[in-house]
Amino acid sequence: MTQGSVHGEETRPGPVRQDRGTDTGDGDGGGADTSGRPGRPGGNRRRPGRGRAGRRRRVLRWSATTLAVLILGTAGAGYLYYEHLNGNIEKGARSNGDSKAQRTEPNAAGQTPLNILLIGSDSRASDANVALGGGRNNRDNPPLGDVQMLIHLSADRKSAAVVSIPRDTRVDIPACEDAETGEKFPATNTIINESLGRGGAGCTLATWENLTGVYIDHWMTIDFAGVVSMADAVGGVEVCVNQNVWDRPLPGVPGGSGLKLEAGRTKVQGEQALQWLRTRHAWGSDPLRARAQHMYMNSMIRTLKQQNVFTDTGRLMNLAEAATKSLTVSEEIGTVKKLYDLGMQLKTVPTDRITMTTIPTVPDDQDANHLLPAADADKMWAMVRDDVAFDDKGGKGGKGGGGAKDAENPEDAGGSTRRPSDEPAADSDIGVLVQNATRSDTLGPVSGRAAAVAGALTEKGFARAATDTTAALSEERTVIRYPSDGLAGDARRVAEALGIPASAVHKSADVSGITLAVGADWRSGTSYPKQKTPEAGDLPESSDALNGSDTGKCMDVYKPYRW
Template sequence: MDPSSAPRGHRRAQEQTPWATHPARRTDPSGEPYDLRQTGRHHRARAHGSSAKKVAAILAVLALVTVIGIGGIAALRLTGNLTSSPLNLSDGAAPAEDGPLDILVMGSDTRSGTGNTEYGSKDDSEGRTDVMMLVHVTEKRDAVTVVSFPRDLIVEIPQCTDPDTGKVYPAEKDMLNSAVERGGPGCTVAAIDKLTGVHTDHFMLADFNAVKELSSAVGGVEVCVNEAVDDPKSGLRLPAGISTVEGEQALAFLRSRAAFGNGGDEARIRSQQAFLASLTRKIQADGTLTNVPQLYHIAEVMTQNLHVDQGLTSIPTLVQIAGTFNGIDLGRIAFVTAPTEPYPADPNRLQLDQKPADKLFTTLREDVAVTGAAESAAPSSDPATPAPGASAAKSGGASSRPSASPSPTRPAVDPALVPVTVTNRSDTGGRDAQVVQRLRTGGYDQARSGKSGAQLSATQIFYHPDWALAAQDIAALLDAAPSQLVPSYEVGGVQVAVGQDFTHGERIDRGQGLPDDLQGQTAEQVTCQATAEQ
């Protein structure tokens, strides 16, 4: 069965209205027109980050769903802020009227328009969709899975027809972020549908300014870094520990590539997922979804920076989507990265790691929450499963961090030989001594307390690369997540920096996590980002 025929409820044919008749073209402060159709990344090799658009997009989703309760007149004004274009340029598929909800959220790194010109030159005025996320909301509206597709993703892009010119672009294999130049965002929708076998119901496209405005509108978002950051490329400057970012610093946190991990997209995506999880927690804790004046302010900000499909400009649709996020448990909102591996023809590009990717996409098609799908979503033998090599997600290759799965038998390294230092980076006095005792009970006779530092949201296990297996053993003993393992040549052995997620007990309570074969986190999980590897 072809993926496009997968049952997803009644679908209507959608009119392919020309791009020009739906005002996707805007004007910059000088009055010059521009549009949000983008050029592919392969036409330019500049190093400026485009991760902000990913965040702008998902923030747009989180903000737009708050339209519920605002009222008809206000919603009408908000829809008047939006620009729109056709949903799918390949087959013209329309969104489902019921069933699961799938929204492709994209971000434009356009340098044109209010608030965007400072991030590049006029040569960069046409934006790109270097990062894309598929937001899947279950039919029961009780779980959300946000799948990130990093930018250097090699995929089969289907034939697309430009709704403005009528030009037909033949199907070809290329990077996913180049699909948008084949007629607009609707071609990216077509490519994602072909890649995953999931029918996209709507798309949203936002720009840099959306990130700054929304992060300020909610009063800032809490983030955590394990060491001080000073990244001149993105402008990110943060002290070690916990900070609240908004406006320019929020944008810098989401754009930064050099500050985290190995400087690649895998580390940057992790920081973006942590930001979005923190934002989600803040919105729920502050009661934003029931605060009508604040909802309207956020929705006003976001709709001014959004380009959506034609079906998303209707008031009933906005209200319907608004209700989907209200009240979903944080442990059932998952941010994951499409599993990838290096692309054989070019190691600087990626393709899907097919087996776990098939399993993930099958989970979405079968409308199962990934937080409860560790055993239930085996790879499908249905032809709807994408063909091998049909996708990729930028991770910079295999992760250098070891798995933190509990050892089935005994530690890989004799605990008595491992030098372990424990520092208290939480707000609970004496916590380092308690963890030292836990480690000694586990055979780590050399465990001792060390000098404390800035508070961390989440526990970090730093380790010298020569002690990677020992760090894995300790992570399994304490139930630390893989993302909490941080290689560092500045550590002599293993250092456990106890964060605010580990203030009691002998094991870290990670709540409802993700299957071991998926990278990411839930909105419930508090994480701290590892700065650039030494």
Template sequence: MSVLVLIVAGLGTWLYNRFSGNLHTVHLGGDTRHSLGQEKADAFGRTPIDILVIGTDARNTQQDCNLGGDCNMGGGYGNADVEMLVHVSADRSNATVMSIPRDTIVDVPACTDPANSANRTGGYRGMINSALNYGAQCQMETIHQLTGIPISHFMMMTFSGVVSMSDAVGGVNVCVDDNVYDTYSHLKLAKGTHNLKGVAALEFVRSRHAFGDGGDLGRLAAQHMYLSAMMRSMRGAGTLTDPARLFDLADSATKALTVDSGLGSVTSLLGLANDVAKVPTDRITFTTMQTETDPANADRLIVGPDASALFAAIANDQSLTSPGGGTVSPSASPGAVAAGSASPSASASPSATATGSGSDAVAAGRIDVRVENASGTQGRATELADALTAKGFGTGTTAVTSPTTTQTTQLRYAPGDQTAAHAVATALGLPDSTLSESSSVSGVTLVIGADWPSGTFFPGASGKPSPADTQQALNGAGARTANDTTGCAPVSTYQTVELNGVPMTPSQAYAAAPTTPDSAP
């Protein structure tokens, strides 16, 4: 994404036909306003931009087979092992990049590949990255259902695309805080700073055993460091004023990308580049969706309760940086996500396990909501109950139709369940005025009124969603801005790798393999 933000700026229509011909384009199908949502304009008529950036593990060429260590020459989309939702604000003053861990278990909706109607699913519960098997649009629909954030476009890149782009950029400087050898991705680096090009760059961004606890969270934090460094390098190294480097960069980028038809031209990419280039690096926030360990499988994740505030902030077009730059959360350190959790089997961030604080915190998965449709619009209870369970609320959440109708939406909670009710209100954008304690209900009951006839985020009396708590939105999200140069990627201290059948830490593996060449000097 950092490449797309910058490489096309200044090109104009130079070599327009060549670069447009390089792009691989996929058409989205069906009613995308329903399946993917639609960004809302601000008071000045400006709309945000939301793009899903996908890194696929498909190995459909010999080059990708060689790089990936496996082969799938028969075709297929592969799995979305990198998923970053890029949100650019309506006024182009700030941007948020939210990574979604591939290990997250979610409900994949029923969807059909527009390019092949036989490639479809009736819906299932599984790893979020598997939705790409049914096409990029299915991956987009899965994330929209999970987050409620409208998604207009997608961009997808393979292993070989990452290699060609890193070479065209001229390398990216990254730092590791210890010697590291990931025997799976083959990343091998001595402690310190290195300029990564080509295959070395791919090894770094693919590595999930070198950092954190061996799960996906440490890898995402390292990717954020890499992309931040790439953006700083390209903006400060004169890349955009060097015609030869600019040509190589643009040629490599357009060849490496698969995009939706809305971005399938140099003109569209120029417009996007010009928009995103307006955002200063200190107002671009990298975050990771908050998660907690799946109680059914210690090697998988489920959505954490604080994620609902992060989703709401992005959907509301709220900045996660202060006007002067830097994240709004004082607890969002660069290594927060990379630190992972207490053990290799629990990949979740420990601060993202509850809503609230201290002994009053309530995990969303333990909150069952009774959803009553009193709006007079058919299907509303089911729609909102599904939205709540998709956001990680209890599987005991139920949908019923009220025999009467009411004008105003109400969120009622039993004595002692106020914190749980606030978690539901945050997830759905309900203002405090809709909450009330009632001894006649058990737990939390949402009564949908005629003032909420559509959508899964409450519009409010003014027609605008209630603001999300940005402090909560960044709680446990490992937020860092693109201009943050502090810290190195923390190498895992767990036995996440094996060498000659012996489990060991990545640093121990480095010492035990002196004859294996380093990935970069």
């Protein structure tokens, strides 16, 4: 279409029109009166101003033609460049592991939170990565996800939370399948960074979903070379250390990133930026490495905002080139437009409403070099699931939809509202299948739970409540699933009758009717245990929270690595 349009402009007869009578040389038929009609003395003389007007019209015509060619040419080039950027992007399946996490229901304003898993891979699958990461002998080894962060963007897009899990944290990794090779990996219990090599980023996403109960919309991975190119595209990121640091091999302690900086603030880019993100020994622990990474991310976000990159075309193109070559993303965001739209959503969050954290951990009793999630980690996951802000700057409650709701009111607990079209049927007409899913990783199933809850529903007037007699299932949290929009109101009515929060009600293609799975969080009684509502800003002290606008933080250097 573009070529045809341009060709037509080139071959169409020119705009110059021959007038009757004498041509005054102006080239514009309206430029002179040559009629010699009576009553107009000096018939061959131009009217005042007509020549200038003609010249203006001629210039405008040629300008319009030239502009059309330029626009069409630019559009063609823009399309080709857009396709070039799209071609840079590598994509993969969103999830390729067993997971039962459900997407969060919309809040009262119809908004939903957005969760993105960011994974830093130590892959040496290219010459560039081998040169930057060393380990040429490990080139063909499965990649490890050494950096893993969940980015949670609130439903109202006014706050964001980032949660890191240290790479040596031992968790349950579900059964996964490599989407490219078809290789299947059985479920296992090991450190979380191994999940990336057991089916790719989709397996890491499923691992996070099972651990947290949080539905994760997208994932992104970046490797060594990608970190370097992104840091260069930004123009460097400022970091800070309180003492001179040199992360190098020491007697009995091999390895080290090679980072060498003097005390104070330094702008790092290229390979030095990668060294900062990889440094662990010089900080003293893996959780402290996460803190250094959070400082880097906050600084990078501030830098991008200061550069106003979204309105600076040249810088935006450089960043787009680097980003599309550096990132591998889940397939549903695998175009430049979708990544740009995602960036614009992240851009709306003020830096002082961004909170970086690391999950609380305890030493692993099976291996002193590993960690386990602490009990306080569940509190953080509850805040993410319920879209409760990690800071307390958003007003009472701080929930994305306008304030956290009291979980004792199930209609409000999930931030959803009952619409007229969702009006439930009479209780006696609502069919409910109740399952016993009280088995957990540490506790066996509680016998008779499905029958007890089904009996309680019958007593409340749900005459069609029935018990699923299949083998005991496993759900960490009680959940009500429904297959179609027409049953949404009925499902919420069941939740209301039992005191189950609306946030536990989810649409699912895995069920054929309303199905209540009594989870490990409800092992006794016939009324759902009242849950304490998370409060905005009520993070565990051990979460090592860092605000995005805090520019005064510097890393302390572990003494053996000072110089």
